[in-house]
Amino acid sequence: MTPEENNETTETLGQNLIGNGVSRRTFLKFCSTVASAMALPPTAATAMAETLSKATRQSVIWLSFQECTGCTESITRSHKPTLESLIFDFVSLDYHHTLQAASGDAAEHAREEAQKAHKGKYILIVDGAIPVKDDGVYSTIAGITNLQMLKDVAADAAAIVSVGSCAAFGGLPKADPNPTGAVAVSDIIKDKPIINIPGCPPIPVVMTGVLAHVLTFGIPELDSHGRPVAFFGESIHDRCYRRPFYDRGLFAKAFDDEGARKGWCLFEVGCKGPTTHNACATVKWNNGTSFPIQSGHGCIGCSEPDFWDAGSFYKALSTGSMNPGEWATDALLAGAAVGVASGILNKASKSKAEKNHKPVTLEDMGGKNE
Amino acid sequence: MNLIDIPVKTLDKPTGMANAVMNELSDHLKRLxxxxxxxxxxxxxxPMTEADINELADMLGVGEVKATISSIGTSSIRETAYRGIWWVTHYGDDEQVLSELIEITQVPDILITHMDEIRHSAQAMATVN
Known part of the structure; x- marks a missing residue:
């Protein structure tokens, strides 16, 4: 369906779903799962299903910039249709350069047509950071810089959803030394409502949940980082099933000690759960199988700004400070003490990037260094 | 090798959460x-462990109604021994639990056939006959 045809249709989403064989029970199940994940009031699932079924399909333009496609993979990766992927039945995805069949001029034409047909009404989803150094030449699509394309498409959007830590906070491209001058969407666009859904990648149901909320109840309540409070209001630590061990002072000191085997708290081996806000502990990953802490590894804090530059993933929060600079010093000293980082120290003067490289030491991992 | 074959297990003991949930359910059932x-x-x-969930299931018991819905994975709806308290579990296509709810109601919404679908079916049936 072209955007023009879509614009003319008055078919509601409910009618569309029945026609496509998606039952109302499936629809209600989706809404129940979303409402549960978003901690919405008990009646929200039914209200959400009713509201969505009466709406027309929302036009969505998805722009991918400096990214690894992990965010798209997260939401679409499945051999069978999943409940999360149903969101693609609820919206009219008019442009997504990885998923669409069209390429070249036809693809860019589809984007321009959707912009015109749904001017002021479409939702713009962005994944990836935007390089701004040297006028943004470091990432282009169809000869247009990411910077220019974002400005053009954002101008007529109703709202913007920044998916993934790169679009939300700059992510890996922005990590020190940030050679392309990468920034977040919110650093460039100042006059549109922006919802940040960080994570590397974000949890699929968090993405679909926020989109479903936008389609039904509008923009959800956001925290100071522009993240929906429903998913990012509490820390991993708050909802961690290992929290009782933390409260009782029972910690794994290394990844292979008795505490680790007994499933004790991973705080002392570097878990960033206490300072990280996300829904991993409740929603979990890989079809609800587990989340990093459940698999025996601490949280690395991927949904927080600049987490790449916040020091070693294996350094306990209590032994450092939240200042990345101080963490860097600690990590280098730890490496020097056991001689693991001596090679790095010898070459320290060669380049800034090398000097700033902070290797993970055996000691960081909680191993014995004798 | 499967995950369950790894010979490292974490302890799973009841934490007392089941009792707390029972108190809340009692209050809700009175309101109903x-x-x-x-x-x-x-x-x-x-923040319930698997042991907590099992303990709660034991406390609530098993009632006389059990229904299964098949739609992108299954959904299991069971009335507990306390009439009006329903245990609803939605599974994904790989049998992973998507949401697990205790509904305090006469009948969970998901069991009721929606009027839009009844109208659609009526049209379809009229066409066939």
Whole structure:
């Protein structure tokens, strides 16, 4: 369906779903799962299903910039249709350069047509950071810089959803030394409502949940980082099933000690759960199988700004400070003490990037260094 | 090798959460009985261990209604021994639990056939006959 045809249709989403064989029970199940994940009031699932079924399909333009496609993979990766992927039945995805069949001029034409047909009404989803150094030449699509394309498409959007830590906070491209001058969407666009859904990648149901909320109840309540409070209001630590061990002072000191085997708290081996806000502990990953802490590894804090530059993933929060600079010093000293980082120290003067490289030491991992 | 074959297990003991949830359900059931007010408790939003969930299931018991819905994975709806308290579990296509709810209601919404679908079916049936 072209955007023009879509614009003319008055078919509601409910009618569309029945026609496509998606039952109302499936629809209600989706809404129940979303409402549960978003901690919405008990009646929200039914209200959400009713509201969505009466709406027309929302036009969505998805722009991918400096990214690894992990965010798209997260939401679409499945051999069978999943409940999360149903969101693609609820919206009219008019442009997504990885998923669409069209390429070249036809693809860019589809984007321009959707912009015109749904001017002021479409939702713009962005994944990836935007390089701004040297006028943004470091990432282009169809000869247009990411910077220019974002400005053009954002101008007529109703709202913007920044998916993934790169679009939300700059992510890996922005990590020190940030050679392309990468920034977040919110650093460039100042006059549109922006919802940040960080994570590397974000949890699929968090993405679909926020989109479903936008389609039904509008923009959800956001925290100071522009993240929906429903998913990012509490820390991993708050909802961690290992929290009782933390409260009782029972910690794994290394990844292979008795505490680790007994499933004790991973705080002392570097878990960033206490300072990280996300829904991993409740929603979990890989079809609800587990989340990093459940698999025996601490949280690395991927949904927080600049987490790449916040020091070693294996350094306990209590032994450092939240200042990345101080963490860097600690990590280098730890490496020097056991001689693991001596090679790095010898070459320290060669380049800034090398000097700033902070290797993970055996000691960081909680191993014995004798 | 499967995950369950790895010979490292974490302890899974009841933490007392089941008792706390039972208190909340008791309050909700009284509201349903007195005012017809329905409610839902979302078990996945609570920090419950598998042992807690099992303990709660034992406390609530098994009632006389059991229904299964097949739609992108299954959904299991069971009335507990306390009439009006339903245990609803939505599974994904790989049998993973998507949401686990305790509904305090006469009948969970998901069991009721929606009027839009009844109308659609009526049209389809009229076409066939």
């Amino acid at each position: 009985a007195d005012d017809g007010e329905t409610n839902i408790v979302d078990l996945m939003s609570l």
